[in-house]
Amino acid sequence: MKIALIQQANSADIQHNKERLKQQIRKAAELGADLIVLPELHNTLYFCQTEDVHHFDLSETIPGPTTDEFGSLAKETGCVLVLSLFERILPGIYHNTAVVIEHDGNIAGTYRKMHIPDDPGFYEKFYFTPGDKGFDPIDTSVGRLGVMVCWDQWYPEAARLMALKGAEILIYPTAIGYDPRDTHEEQQRQKDAWMTIQRGHAVANGIYTASCNRTGLELDPSGKSDGILFWGSSFIAGPQGELIQQLKEDSEEILIAEIDRGRMEDVRRIWPFFRDRRIDEFEDLCKRSIK
Numbered sequence: 133m134k135i136a137l138i139q140q141a142n143s144a145d146i147q148h149n150k151e152r153l154k155q156q157i158r159k160a161a162e163l164g165a166d167l168i169v170l171p172e173l174h175n176t177l178y179f180c181q182t183e184d185v186h187h188f189d190l191s192e193t194i195p196g197p198t199t200d201e202f203g204s205l206a207k208e209t210g211c212v213l214v215l216s217l218f219e220r221i222l223p224g225i226y227h228n229t230a231v232v233i234e235h236d237g238n239i240a241g242t243y244r245k246m247h248i249p250d251d252p253g254f255y256e257k258f259y260f261t262p263g264d265k266g267f268d269p270i271d272t273s274v275g276r277l278g279v280m281v282c283w284d285q286w287y288p289e290a291a292r293l294m295a296l297k298g299a300e301i302l303i304y305p306t307a308i309g310y311d312p313r314d315t316h317e318e319q320q321r322q323k324d325a326w327m328t329i330q331r332g333h334a335v336a337n338g339i340y341t342a343s344c345n346r347t348g349l350e351l352d353p354s355g356k357s358d359g360i361l362f363w364g365s366s367f368i369a370g371p372q373g374e375l376i377q378q379l380k381e382d383s384e385e386i387l388i389a390e391i392d393r394g395r396m397e398d399v400r401r402i403w404p405f406f407r408d409r410r411i412d413e414f415e416d417l418c419k420r421s422i423k
Contacts, residue, residue, distance in 0.1 A: 141348025
């Protein structure tokens with residue numbers, strides 16, 4: 133299976149962002165991609181840098197305008213697409229939602245972001261209700277996809293549950309970057325940690341992992357900070373944590389990589405972590421703290 137990750141810098145012009153994504157999707161399809169992944173909240177700027185009730189106007193229903201547009205494109209290209217949208221359920225209930233579009237243009241399934249951060253520059257708890265659909269893979273014509281979103285990528289429990297339910301690849305639409313005020317050393321520690329944890333999920337579960345980030349500097353509308361410099365670096369890792377391919381930090385690119393799902397079986401035979409799990413001793417993982 134060939135996977136494409138589209139790394140893009142966004143502007144305030146939503147339609148322009150979408151048209152550029154469509155161009156890249158068509159290009160990825162021409163390069164032979166079967167599955168194409170877009171970054172987190174790809175239609176807009178990352179609006180969670182501030183708490184502003186007017187940003188709720190950016191939300192939309194699923195199905196809705198974007199799923200209709202990209203559903204037509206999936207049917208045109210014959211590719212499976214992973215979208216990331218600001219979902220509106222009803223006034224007062226909104227989710228950060230990944231949508232998988234099948235190659236026939238229909239919605240194969242959705243995933244609502246489960247872990248919601250609330251940090252300076254990432255005020256997502258103001259906008260998003262925590263997901264209510266669990267960690268369930270989505271079956272598609274190209275395989276069983278363990279789709280999660282950004283902050284979920286830091287949690288080994290989430291990756292494990294997706295893998296135990298038969299996911300063949302973990303996919304993370306992402307919007308993460310540097311605080312420009314941090315030292316270069318601190319910035320690199322943060323990015324290295326981001327890559328290490330996801331490659332660790334790959335190793336611990338004998339599974340492929342794909343993370344699709346945005347790139348570019350997005351200014352803080354309030355002027356209270358220097359904004360977020362998204363670090364790009366979208367990548368795919370193999371079931372032993374090997375880095376198959378990685379994009380640059382500061383460029384808009386398409387990553388195309390071919391994966392062999394048979395390697396999952398091979399790796400799990402020599403590293404039988406699932407067999408040796410002490411599930412009889414793991415009940416404390418369901419507690420907030422252990423003292």
